[in-house]
Amino acid sequence: MPVSFLKNINMDKEEFISELKTIVTPYTQEPEALDHISEDTDFIKDLKINSANLVDVVLDVEEKFGIEIDNDAMARMLTVRAAIEIIEDKLAASGRE
């Protein structure tokens, strides 16, 4: 089992938020909003990420965590909270395999 996987699955919420903050930084048009990013932060409404760049966020999350985000999961991935739930679910699923 790769070390990075062990690290990912034991991450707490603050670590997930910090990783997501790094991922969304190049795409936000509201950089000040990153200072108080939380689980409630909405990628489009709060961070003003262009919807065409939300695809990049999804792809970057896939690469960072070594997961695949399917269509149904992507449909829900509008907030930091939803993104963390999706990452945790996919990591847990890959850990069971």
Add this chain to the structure above:
Amino acid sequence: MAGNDLVDLKQAARDSNWQRTGYLHKICTAEEEQLILSAADPHTMLWLIWTMKEASYKVVNRLSGMRSYAPRSFVCSGLNMQGSSVRAFVAFNEFSLFINAEVSTEMVHTVAVLREEELGQLQTHYLNYTPGYVSDFNQSHPEYILSKNGAGLPQVRQLPGPQILEASVSHHGRYAAIVFSAPLYAGSPQ
């Protein structure tokens, strides 16, 4: 009820690298991907397809109140190009939408409606985008007042009457577009 979406092609070229691995697959069906990759100008074709999906999402979102990010589930078909104008269809779950798009070297602007006859009833106004483009519009068009309703959705009051028209606004890069669609109601008391 109309939804519209606009892409400034030069801004999009700076902001999005759609050639990155996996990008097209996340937003397009296999047929759409083929259409883009075989087009004479794949960049413009991609943003044409994208604006069809976005404009359609805006209609569905306004009707259902549901938010989601499922561009691949908005399926484009029947593209018919006549000069700079494009007609097409988009299907999403039980919804079928009619598309009219205008394509230039600088931008793609697309409108989606539920009834085909609405396409002939639309008024489209293009502006240069500034943060104050709504007041720019109101100053240059004294016969209209563009504002937001209680739910934060754009509407246009046509003066002098009380008639309120549903509107759809979109801006990207250098441009903004305002589209009014069929009346919400007419002749209601003030």
